[in-house]
Amino acid sequence: MKSEEEKEQCMRYSESMDEKEIIKLAKTDYQAFDFLYEKYMPQIFQYVMYRVYNREVTEDIVSIVFYKAMKNLHLFTWRQIPFSAWLYRIAFNEICNYVKKEKKQEKIRENYLKEEPEAAYEPSYQNDSKSFKFIHDYIAKLPIKDQDIIMLRFFEKKSFAEIALITGKNESTLRVNLHRALKKLESIMPEEVLDYAYRQISL
Numbered sequence: 001m002k003s004e005e006e007k008e009q010c011m012r013y014s015e016s017m018d019e020k021e022i023i024k025l026a027k028t029d030y031q032a033f034d035f036l037y038e039k040y041m042p043q044i045f046q047y048v049m050y051r052v053y054n055r056e057v058t059e060d061i062v063s064i065v066f067y068k069a070m071k072n073l074h075l076f077t078w079r080q081i082p083f084s085a086w087l088y089r090i091a092f093n094e095i096c097n098y099v100k101k102e103k104k105q106e107k108i109r110e111n112y113l114k115e116e117p118e119a120a121y122e123p124s125y126q127n128d129s130k131s132f133k134f135i136h137d138y139i140a141k142l143p144i145k146d147q148d149i150i151m152l153r154f155f156e157k158k159s160f161a162e163i164a165l166i167t168g169k170n171e172s173t174l175r176v177n178l179h180r181a182l183k184k185l186e187s188i189m190p191e192e193v194l195d196y197a198y199r200q201i202s203l
Helices: 004-016 019-026 030-052 055-071 083-112 132-139 144-155 160-167 171-188 191-200
Strands: none
Touching: 019 030, 030 055, 030 083, 030 144, 055 083, 083 144, 083 160, 132 144, 132 171, 144 160, 144 171, 160 171
């Protein structure tokens, strides 16, 4: 819990300074960084949650993101990327690390578990129970790079310029990747729910 003094300090930052000044202060003042945390944590949390769809894992990743942001804030410069895009890039890299780690652990589990027939899994679709979880089950079947571009573009509402800053890819490549990713998504989703899905991830 924040003390009243800390809350007042954050308020003074928000009322009297622009973000560039606050970031400069945050390099030596933890209260200034606390203001940045309060401002950006909800959107970073939402982005990570979209990608991993596990609250506990999301909380761990977000903690790492802001720890690394605080630790490396002295490296941040306005001449390269906006502060929010910098945070997204850190989150993007941490998600990639998590996915790679999960894949390795899954291979280890597969090597030690007996092979047993599994029932084919297909997310159920109910008109009275439409949710992001339903769409996420299909998006999760796509390659990681396809998941990333769909999430950033449609769920996070990022421009191609912003996504380029986050992923390190150029805009032309990203546009092609998005087109291919959506085609793959179309190929695995039931025809009767495609319209609903597009409404959920529409611009």
